[in-house]
Amino acid sequence: MTVASDYDCLLLDLDGTVWEGGRPIPGAVEGVLATKLPLFYITNNASKAPSVVAQQLSGIGLATQPSQVFTSAQAAIEMAAENIPAGSKLLILGTPSFQQLALEAGFQVVHSADDQPVAVLQGHNPETGWAQLSEASMAIHAGAQYYASNLDSTLPQERGLAVGNGSMVAAVVNATGVTPESAGKPKSMMFHSAAARAGAQRPLAVGDRLDTDIAGAVAAGMDAFQVLTGVSGHYAVLNAPVTQRATYLAETMLDLLQPADSLAPSAQGGFVAELAADGVLHVRGGNAQSTPMQALRTAVAEVWARGTQEGLVSEVRPDGEHARRVLEAWW
Numbered sequence: 001m002t003v004a005s006d007y008d009c010l011l012l013d014l015d016g017t018v019w020e021g022g023r024p025i026p027g028a029v030e031g032v033l034a035t036k037l038p039l040f041y042i043t044n045n046a047s048k049a050p051s052v053v054a055q056q057l058s059g060i061g062l063a064t065q066p067s068q069v070f071t072s073a074q075a076a077i078e079m080a081a082e083n084i085p086a087g088s089k090l091l092i093l094g095t096p097s098f099q100q101l102a103l104e105a106g107f108q109v110v111h112s113a114d115d116q117p118v119a120v121l122q123g124h125n126p127e128t129g130w131a132q133l134s135e136a137s138m139a140i141h142a143g144a145q146y147y148a149s150n151l152d153s154t155l156p157q158e159r160g161l162a163v164g165n166g167s168m169v170a171a172v173v174n175a176t177g178v179t180p181e182s183a184g185k186p187k188s189m190m191f192h193s194a195a196a197r198a199g200a201q202r203p204l205a206v207g208d209r210l211d212t213d214i215a216g217a218v219a220a221g222m223d224a225f226q227v228l229t230g231v232s233g234h235y236a237v238l239n240a241p242v243t244q245r246a247t248y249l250a251e252t253m254l255d256l257l258q259p260a261d262s263l264a265p266s267a268q269g270g271f272v273a274e275l276a277a278d279g280v281l282h283v284r285g286g287n288a289q290s291t292p293m294q295a296l297r298t299a300v301a302e303v304w305a306r307g308t309q310e311g312l313v314s315e316v317r318p319d320g321e322h323a324r325r326v327l328e329a330w331w
Contacts, residue, residue: 124155235316
């Protein structure tokens, strides 16, 4: 049995998992289509309307309806609706699609602190600058509630990691001393809402980032499938706290077609890992066919069994030709 055969839906992250800046990540499209499972997309990127995201996904070979997409902008509007009366004024730092979602939910959208908004909602928009951040700061100083679609510090792009919404939020926090309530991942609400929208009873959450995708799935009580195609790499996974530990560790989404046992942390590929009291992890063994991922799963099984906190490993020392070869690929 494959990993995917144990579930009734895939809850897929986008940036760093399915694509980078709209360019499909190798193996992603082929992997998810081969599972033949229903697909639902949950993204912390609040800059695009669900209809636009669906159109872009369809363009790379993943036929998608807007109802299969749930963005952090939608989650932020839902959060605001739970706390603010309908018809209230909102100052939204975000794209026109974010503002449109607020209008459709029955709110008024204003653009100045002088309009006395009840709340400020902030989502990723490449056009946000000093003027918009200052309006948000003044509104919050005047008593407006503060919500963020998400707090991702970076945003994976084809050229590398760009500034994310969390980094822009940090400017407002620094100016006001007010930390926003965040609606997006890793909040479990986004995962539960997505599963309900998809009609899934046993979904598998798929993502690349420890502190959002994996942490959110763990918080929601869902199994998590982590790919190493985006933000979080081998060493970050190795040192992850218990709240950010995935059920399966995969190189790409083609691994959705592999047996579940082969992707769970365990001794594999002939490797042996031993964590010393001083935090040094010794990895030895392996053979000519052993892979970096087998070494990682072996190492993770040893480290995660030793404790729940992060940063248990201070150094990784390979012992032998094959251990040195695969650990070089972790960088």
